[in-house]
Amino acid sequence: MVYRIHFTVQDLARTRVADGPMPLHELELAARAVQSSGQPARFGAWRDRTRAQLSAQARMALALMPAVGASPGFLSPAKAGALEDLLAQVRSTPAERIRQNLREIAPHRPSLPDWTRRLADDASLFAELCTGLGHLYACLLAPYWAQFGEHLAIDRTLRLQQLLTGGVEALLAQANPQWMRWDPPVLEIRMVGGGTRDLYLEGQGLLLVPSLFCDRAVVTRGRPAAVSYPAGQDPQRPLRLTDRAAAPCRASSPAVAALLGRTRAAVLTAIAEHQGCTTKELAARARLAPASASEHATALRAAGLTRSLRHRNSVHHSLTPLGSAILNGHHGV
Known part of the structure; x- marks a missing residue:
């Protein structure tokens, strides 16, 4: 599949790199990575260590964020902020938005767990899912969050240098050349699977989100739309993470x-x-x-x-x- 993202002049002017980490967005990317079998040299040891620590509630959240495929938007907003505040926002998601997000992904996720049918109407079930989201963060990301901040800062420095020397064109062309190709005025994102999809930014611009756990390019629809990419890392090197990050x-x-x-x-x-x-x-x-x-x-x-x-x-x-x-x-x- 190729995701074709169409830019106008206004979109180019409003394209930017995320100015801070986005805990729940990065959590979704980590959740996808832990369920994938790709890049074993880089993620293998981390996967083995974290999979054994997942609670039942954490596995509930994991079930809605597959290695490949759509996940409900309410679980992983592309927003910066404190984890507690973002989890509180998820807990306050209106029932109608839960239903809408689940309807949107249903055609692409025929094997959704049966309990998702009750999620919008069963407050205790939804609370358990939100608890699982916190557990998942504690297992997959919390021990390594300081290191993620270091990688993010280094990547921002690199992107700033590209922007200063080559403008937005260099930024889009060099952010992730393995998975992204800039063919003005379209940014082509190579995706897993067949077919072609088009996304028109309509003047909102594009948000580029460097990620520690993303192993390709991931498009998130929204206003603005976002593309996550590996944060300047060598995909062949093992991910050296330790809970003594600080x-x-x-x-x-x-x-x-x-x-x-x-x-x-x-x-x-x-x-x-x-x-x-x-x-x-x-x-x-x-x-x-x-x-x-x-x-x-x-x-x-x-x-x-x-x-x-x-x-x-x-x-x-x-x-x-x-x-x-x-x-x-x-x-x-």
């Missing part, structure tokens, strides 16, 4: 301080904890004067531990793989 961000490591000096280690740690921060933000978090923070950031960039990109009047700093390895290696990860 450990590398401690500034108190004596080994890192001995290697870099205490102040420079604190600056590197501040960048790791707040990927994409500006020099002003970095100075505040490291408790330094802006000029001093800029000097240390320049030294770290020269050493290849960080990268910096200027956007308008601000310089944004993020960790490089080498900088991450320095922090990770000195925390025994």
Whole structure:
């Protein structure tokens, strides 16, 4: 199948990259990945570890988010925000929207569980599904959320560089060339299965959503429509995730301080904890004067531990793989 997304001039002007993680949207992508058999080198160990931990309620939510195929939109809004707030929004979904979403996916999901027929009218059943959604997040994403933020910040830096050097055309052409092809004014998304579908953005633009668990390109209809893609990762490398995701961000490591000096280690740690921060933000978090923070950031960039990109009047700093390895290696990860 090819998804043909049609752009107008207004759509090109309003196309952008998501400015923050979207917990429930990423959860749907993780749910699809954990049920798939694709990319075993990358996802195999993570799948084996998480599948054994799923509760009965979590499996209810999983049943509505298949490896391939449509899922009801109310479960995974493409919105940034705190998980608790987003789950509260799901719990408050009107019964008519539940029915409508289930009707929309029914032609594409002939094997929906029988209990979905009662979902809109049985409050306790729907509450159990929402509880399962929280359980699923706790199992698939919560231990790794800090690492996801790091990957997202690095990907945003890359996309910003593409936008600055080649405009929206470079952004669309290079975001995910394996699955996306820019043929102006149409973005073609290669999908699993046969046939062709067309989506007209109608001036709303397109939201590009980098994802840690997406292994291809996934189109989400909405206003605006969204396309998720792998966040700048090598699909052949194993996904190295650990429930000690926050450990590398401690500034108190004596080994890192001995290697870099205490102040420079604190600056590197501040960048790791707040990927994409500006020099002003970095100075505040490291408790330094802006000029001093800029000097240390320049030294770290020269050493290849960080990268910096200027956007308008601000310089944004993020960790490089080498900088991450320095922090990770000195925390025994």
